[in-house]
Amino acid sequence: MPAGIEIRAQHGDVLSALIAQARIPLGRACSGQGICRSCEITVLAGYSLLSRRTKRENHWRLESSQRLACQVAVVGTERQDQWIDLWSPAWGERPKGGP
Numbered sequence: 704m705p706a707g708i709e710i711r712a713q714h715g716d717v718l719s720a721l722i723a724q725a726r727i728p729l730g731r732a733c734s735g736q737g738i739c740r741s742c743e744i745t746v747l748a749g750y751s752l753l754s755r756r757t758k759r760e761n762h763w764r765l766e767s768s769q770r771l772a773c774q775v776a777v778v779g780t781e782r783q784d785q786w787i788d789l790w791s792p793a794w795g796e797r798p799k800g801g802p
């Protein structure tokens with residue numbers, strides 16, 4: 704996420720909706736249909752807390768850490784100490800140590 708921003712998520716929350724609610728810039732050209740790829744993000748941590756890839760994501764043949772934020776739901780939020788960390792070029796320089 705952009706530096707200093709944390710968002711609390713619940714099971715079933717879609718990443719693009721969480722990002723939009725936090726007023727963090729991210730493309731949404733197709734309004735979440737999974738056909739424009741403008742919401743592409745890199746998952747830096749917490750990949751296992753996210754839903755499996757959709758057919759739309761598989762269509763794009765994304766790298767293993769890449770996801771389409773409009774296609775991804777949070778699925779594992781039982782523990783308070785679990786984190787999902789994301790990055791997009793729209794948010795500035797990539798964090799050091801990321802994939």
Ligand code: FES
Pocket residue numbers: 730731732733734735736737738739740741742743771772773774
């Ligand atoms: S908003 Fe178009 S692919 Fe996610």
